[in-house]
Amino acid sequence: MTTNAAELKHIWQPLDIGPMRVDHRVMATGHTQLYGVDELISDRHVAYYRERAMGGASLLVLEQQAAHPSGMNYDQGCIAWEPRVVPMYAKLADAVHEFGTQQMVQLFCCGAQGLSTMFVDRFRPLWAASPIPSSVYNERPKAMEKDDIHELVEHFGRSAFNVMTAGLDGVEIHAAHSQLLGEFLSPAFNKRTDEYGGSVENMCRIVIEVGEEIRKRVGDEIAVGVRLSADEFLGEIGIRGDDFEAQLDVLAGSGLFDYFDISGGGYHTLHVAVAPMNAQPEGFLAPYSERAKEVVGHRAKIFVVGRILSLELADEIVGKGQADMVAMTRAQIADPHHIRKRREGRGDEIVNCAGINFCIERLVDNREVTCALNPVTGREERWGDGTLELVPPGREKKVAVVGAGPAGMKLAGLAAKRGHAVTVLEQAAEPGGNFNLIKQLPTRSGWQIAIDNLTRPLDSLGVDVRLNQEATPSSLEAGDWDAVVVATGATWSGSGASPYRPERDAIPGVDQDNVIDVGAAIRRAVDDPASLGARVLILDETAGDLPLGLAELLVDAGATEVEVLTPQLLVGEDTMKTLDMAYLFPRIVGKGVTLTSQYFVEKIDGDAVEVYDVWGGPRRSVTVDTVVLAQFKDPNDALWQSIRHNGFKEVHRIGDCVAPRKPAAVVYEGEQLGREI
Numbered sequence: 001m002t003t004n005a006a007e008l009k010h011i012w013q014p015l016d017i018g019p020m021r022v023d024h025r026v027m028a029t030g031h032t033q034l035y036g037v038d039e040l041i042s043d044r045h046v047a048y049y050r051e052r053a054m055g056g057a058s059l060l061v062l063e064q065q066a067a068h069p070s071g072m073n074y075d076q077g078c079i080a081w082e083p084r085v086v087p088m089y090a091k092l093a094d095a096v097h098e099f100g101t102q103q104m105v106q107l108f109c110c111g112a113q114g115l116s117t118m119f120v121d122r123f124r125p126l127w128a129a130s131p132i133p134s135s136v137y138n139e140r141p142k143a144m145e146k147d148d149i150h151e152l153v154e155h156f157g158r159s160a161f162n163v164m165t166a167g168l169d170g171v172e173i174h175a176a177h178s179q180l181l182g183e184f185l186s187p188a189f190n191k192r193t194d195e196y197g198g199s200v201e202n203m204c205r206i207v208i209e210v211g212e213e214i215r216k217r218v219g220d221e222i223a224v225g226v227r228l229s230a231d232e233f234l235g236e237i238g239i240r241g242d243d244f245e246a247q248l249d250v251l252a253g254s255g256l257f258d259y260f261d262i263s264g265g266g267y268h269t270l271h272v273a274v275a276p277m278n279a280q281p282e283g284f285l286a287p288y289s290e291r292a293k294e295v296v297g298h299r300a301k302i303f304v305v306g307r308i309l310s311l312e313l314a315d316e317i318v319g320k321g322q323a324d325m326v327a328m329t330r331a332q333i334a335d336p337h338h339i340r341k342r343r344e345g346r347g348d349e350i351v352n353c354a355g356i357n358f359c360i361e362r363l364v365d366n367r368e369v370t371c372a373l374n375p376v377t378g379r380e381e382r383w384g385d386g387t388l389e390l391v392p393p394g395r396e397k398k399v400a401v402v403g404a405g406p407a408g409m410k411l412a413g414l415a416a417k418r419g420h421a422v423t424v425l426e427q428a429a430e431p432g433g434n435f436n437l438i439k440q441l442p443t444r445s446g447w448q449i450a451i452d453n454l455t456r457p458l459d460s461l462g463v464d465v466r467l468n469q470e471a472t473p474s475s476l477e478a479g480d481w482d483a484v485v486v487a488t489g490a491t492w493s494g495s496g497a498s499p500y501r502p503e504r505d506a507i508p509g510v511d512q513d514n515v516i517d518v519g520a521a522i523r524r525a526v527d528d529p530a531s532l533g534a535r536v537l538i539l540d541e542t543a544g545d546l547p548l549g550l551a552e553l554l555v556d557a558g559a560t561e562v563e564v565l566t567p568q569l570l571v572g573e574d575t576m577k578t579l580d581m582a583y584l585f586p587r588i589v590g591k592g593v594t595l596t597s598q599y600f601v602e603k604i605d606g607d608a609v610e611v612y613d614v615w616g617g618p619r620r621s622v623t624v625d626t627v628v629l630a631q632f633k634d635p636n637d638a639l640w641q642s643i644r645h646n647g648f649k650e651v652h653r654i655g656d657c658v659a660p661r662k663p664a665a666v667v668y669e670g671e672q673l674g675r676e677i
């Protein structure tokens with residue numbers, strides 16, 4: 001972070017958006033947290049938004065709130081149409097206004113992007129523009145009849161009235177991302193032949209009716225905007241440049257709206273809507289918002305979003321006139337204080353978004369959102385600003401942390417910030433642990449951001465990081481530490497043991513030289529890919545991106561027959577949840593990698609691998625040079641076992657060496673112990 005953020009010329013200008021004035025140009029667009037209780041936003045929501053207001057955002061848009069009963073698609077989602085929402089909305093308004101931040105509410109309905117059986121007490125058909133099932137939920141919705149449309153429009157008006165009554169600053173009509181109103185705007189989802197389909201005016205009609213109803217209820221008291229997908233990235237069947245510009249012209253011409261929030265993608269292309277690591281260049285939607293500004297002119301303000309990670313880029317976008325407001329949404333999910341830290345010259349302390357999309361993975365699992373790299377997110381009441389307790393004078397400890405992986409480094413930073421004298425002992429030549437392995441794969445270099453988040457603050461906090469230092473029981477004893485924290489991580493298993501074959505401990509043949517674990521395989525593939533041969537079978541039970549990245553690395557280096565095979569329902573199933581799948585799969589399939597699911601390995605005999613269909617279908621023999629096992633990790637707990645009863649004053653164990661898990665889980669443990677030790 002070289003630039004002094006205070007010197008940026010464009011973003012610190014205030015802006016009037018209808019009746020609402022924002023202090024500057026950096027905001028967060030609506031993003032769902034799933035902290036709802038009894039269909040209302042909760043104190044966890046209030047704490048979440050308060051933290052981001054305190055952290056310097058000028059404008060926040062509350063997570064999508066269903067404007068009608070047909071529109072709910074998450075278990076812990078919230079509603080907006082009933083007056084009982086007002087008290088919690090008012091609490092939210094007070095909390096963010098304390099910091100001069102404006103708070104809007106996004107009103108939505110899910111359309112086909114839901115399930116009729118979501119809520120046990122009110123099974124009801126989905127409502128959509130046309131009876132076209134979602135590619136994600138796969139249920140045929142009911143095409144809305146005119147009465148349904150009138151009811152829906154009326155509910156949007158009621159919802160906006162509640163927002164205004166609570167003292168919030170505006171409403172955003174969600175008409176992007178193939179949600180209900182977005183479906184009306186999309187040629188892929190709207191096949192209607194009545195006045196709501198066909199021409200541009202007809203397709204925009206429902207959004208305009210919603211806008212009119214809202215204005216009837218709120219007048220000009222609060223701001224009203226619309227979120228749109230400028231391109232659904234579906235080729236000629238979806239919304240594209242020309243359709244979008246024509247729609248924008250019609251919507252702006254209605255005079256109803258104070259702004260348009262330009263996004264992209266839909267449910268077929270969620271990897272564009274919330275672009276995962278390396279999938280899109282930073283600020284990739286700015287050319288679309290630039291066109292939007294040309295089309296809309298002075299009729300409304302234009303917001304833009306899309307992998308904007310730095311205030312410098314935000315400033316450039318505003319400076320070039322590509323947008324009036326710039327959203328840095330995941331940047332502020334990852335660090336609620338991103339803006340404030342930059343303004344205060346504390347850029348080194350920022351937890352930057354690496355695009356891991358664990359936040360989205362949580363949503364897909366219908367669980368509360370948090371950030372893999374910042375455990376404070378979603379836990380603001382417990383761990384927000386001002387909660388870190390300094391060590392009382394005289395109680396500082398000399399702490400040794402064994403392992404500079406994510407858990408160890410997270411702990412080291414916090415413990416040092418509290419006042420302890422912290423030394424990190426790492427046997428490898430660089431910090432980062434498992435993240436160092438992943439970052440070497442094609443499309444995964446963003447993991448370096450995650451490593452940098454952890455290492456960058458350590459120097460100024462006085463943490464002594466000693467690389468190439470193996471800690472042993474005797475070296476630790478000699479160190480005279482007040483506390484030792486073992487964070488020695490985990491190593492990929494090479495046994496082939498699997499829950500798919502509970503009766504055996506290993507795959508016959510795993511001890512052959514041509515069978516290696518995925519960690520060793522990646523290290524070799526980076527240095528000398530030819531050493532793995534041209535024919536490689538990767539047995540995957542991780543469900544993640546590691547085997548896929550290895551496969552790509554190998555075919556890029558000339559391997560001719562690379563197959564990723566899994567007993568699970570899908571290869572790389574978790575990549576669907578992080579939205580990587582639609583980005584990664586075409587890459588590797590296009591490069592000739594074979595993906596096989598619901599198959600497992602019976603045995604390995606020389607270069608012959610016998611594989612079989614897990615449901616009892618055909619068996620076949622694959623001829624390979626190398627078999628790679630990407631299944632489970634074994635905890636590196638030998639050090640812990642040998643020192644736990646050795647008379648150290650205080651010994652702790654955190655992270656993968658307790659049980660190998662996802663990064664979010666081990667970073668969380670680092671945060672927790674770092675605050676308590």
Ligand SMILES: Cc1cc2nc3c(=O)[nH]c(=O)nc-3n(C[C@H](O)[C@H](O)[C@H](O)COP(=O)(O)O)c2cc1C
Pocket residue numbers: 029030031032033063064106174176177227263273274275305306307308327328329330331333359360363369
């Ligand atoms: C966890 C999460 C939840 C989201 N929920 C919504 C939502 O409720 N409504 C919406 O319009 N967009 C939603 N989005 C999309 C964001 O508003 C934003 O467009 C997207 O994250 C891209 O911006 P970024 O690259 O700055 O993060 C969500 C994104 C994330 C990461």
